[in-house]
Amino acid sequence: MRKIVLFIAMSLDGYIADKDGKVDWLNGQSSNEENLDTYSAFIKNVDTVVMGWNTYHQIVTELSPEEWVYDELTSYIITHRELPSTNKLIFTNNTCDIVNQLKQEQGKNIWICGGANIIQQLMQADLIDEYYISVIPTILGSGIRLFGKIPKEIKLELVHTQTYNGITDLVYKRR
Template sequence: MSKLRVESFTISLDGFGAGPHQDLNHPLGVGGTSLHGWAFSTRTFQRAVLGSESGATEGIDEDFAARGFRNFGAWILGRNMFGPVRGPWPDESWRGWWGENPVYQVPVFVLTHHARAPLVMEGGTTFYFITEGIEAALAQAREAAQGKDIRLGGGVNVIQQYLRQRLIDEMHVAIAPVLLGSGERLFEGINLPALGYACTQHVASPLATHVVFTRQQDQ
């Protein structure tokens, strides 16, 4: 069966996965962009997100960035990851942060409380807006992925929901040498050992410490 994986999710030294006051001008919250210096330095990120051929082509950070785009057939996102619009959709003018050809290039299932018609984009990306909850989104993503893995993109609250239900198979977290002071803490109220998760890999680069958590099968 395909795995549900979190990849390249970065937190600060004080545990925040996003800064405070997320909005159109601060999609990652105030100070949130500073978390992602390790990813900005890689060729994978530069190519996939910015369409550039700059960035490092080897090293620990590039290795982890590259694995975040490997063997995925679908994504799941929280609504805040799709855009800053809150409440009922006023119209369908907001089409995401990424322009008409988003980075995903596979089906993307967006968790929301407010229905919206599927949004077909260039490059193979279609956004489906799921109102039935996290398990319904996962079931539809598995079907769409056709045996490949599913990437859970976040944000913090969505990852917490899937963790509490032990639905995440593997999670790569990058810890940046940054202090945010406030925002959304990724592991707030989460007891990873009690949920059956263990650290199975950790390695540091000059820009981040990379940690992989895996759900133990005997739990």
């Protein structure tokens, strides 16, 4: 069975975007220090990405308007908008059902890349197997929270940590 992995960065106070939805604060404490390329190692074990409309829209309008950055992956965009899908870019509207279906299929890991609403739905349904969270050395004070209310606690086991340029990566798996 495939693993559902949340791979995301958050501020020290738990936000994944600032109050305007921006992520330009996602960097280490110094531009002179080297950052580890944790993404390249992570993505080798992934063939599917799931994200919400806001994350998708930010990628195609701000972060990478010239090309779809996840071209090598099958991308599922959770939205209520009715948009035409392709073989590799699928628009759908049922978060937990599609993730449950994907989990049963053959393939590599499934990456939950954002946004908060999608993540919180999957957490409430206890569908996330691993949490890979990079804590950025910034306190935003407000914005879009990573974690919301869940009906019951989720017990995790810490499996890896690393620190570079003020960023701390925390990797947990569900117990």
